[in-house]
Amino acid sequence: MTVPPPATPARPAASIHHLRRGRGKPLLLIHGLGSSWQTWAPILPGLEAQREVIAIDLPGFGHTPPLPGDVTIATLADAVTDFLTREDLLGIDAVGTSMGARLVLELVRRGGVLGAVVSLDPGGFWQGWERSFFYNTVAASITLIRALQPAMPALTASPVTRSVLFAQFSSHPWALSPELTLTEMRSFAASPSTDELLRNLAYGEAQQGMPRGQLAHPLVIGWGRWDRVCVPAQAARAQALFPDARLHWFDHSGHFPHWDMPTQTLQLILNTTADSGNLEVKDRTKV
Known part of the structure; x- marks a missing residue:
């Protein structure tokens, strides 16, 4: 009798740490590489005033333990889908930034996971x-951040050194709090999945789109005109892969519009997700 091979054990569902507060229609927030839910601090009060916010720490970041096995956009998308299924949140509106912005696009592409999305x-x-x-530039930044951890409270307290540390990520880093x-610098240094995910983001699976x-729901791709991480020329490629998306430019922003232009980012999110069931809603992305 032929003995069948042992079954491959299923990947255990990730236990995802998250903040959940506010009132209104639920809204999922997904941070970028090396970060945590706290990256959304500049716009959280405005969002919570009108929405129930679910801001997560992705596996391997913040207070969520790493995934077993490979850490890629695909495996993170699986983990987020499992989380939303367990929490009865499938179809939730969502916002992602940087790596999290790519992740929400992957979830849009899969279909049936998210509602309206701002990437x-x-x-x-x-x-x-x-x-x-x-x-190379992000890897060098991470190496420097780790080396400077003992001095980080003093460095982030000074507008001059904040400008040096965040010049790649913000159009006006001296104005950041x-x-x-400090929270971002601590998170970048401590996150166990940062290095593997950085390699996979740069050299791993290619981003796919949808015809x-x-x-099924509104999708807005926002881009800072002064982005030095994902240069603005890439915006046209993103829209080509997602031709039904609307492209919104943040004229005075670097890589993180919710840091550099929080008021405009907040309004864009609220407008885009105001009627997530109707693709024919008025284009309100120019705020």
Whole structure:
């Protein structure tokens, strides 16, 4: 008698740490590489005034333990889908930033997971030299951040050194709050999945799109004109892969519009997700 091979054990569902507060229609927030739910601090009060916010720490970041096995956009998308299923939140509106912005686009592409989506400066649309530029500059930043951890409270307290540390990520880093920047620096240094995910983002699976006419809910891709991580030329490639998306430019923002232009970002999110069941809603992305 032939003995069948042992079954491959299912990947255990991730236990995802999250903040849940506010009132209104639920809204999921997904942070970027090396970060945590606290990256949304500049716009959280405005969102919570009108929505029930669910801000998560992705596996391997913040207070959520890493995934077993590979850490990729695909495995993170699986983990987020499991979380939303367990919490009875499938179809929730969502916002992602940077790597999280790429992640929400992957969830949109899969269908049936999210409602209306705002994707802020997503990664994954680089070509040629941009790929190595992204990997090498971000990897160098992470190495520096880890080396400077003992001095980080003093460095983030000074507008001058904040400008040096965050020049790649913000159009006006001197104006960022010391509390926000210290939290980000601590998270980047401590997150166990940052290095593997950075490699996979740069050199792993290619971002896929979806054909015109298949989008079930509004999708806005936002981009900072001064983005030095995902250069603005990549916005046209993102829209080409998601032709039903609307492209919104943040004229005075770097890689993180919710830091550099929080009022405009807040309004864009609220407007885009105001009627997530109707793709024919008025285009309100110019705020």
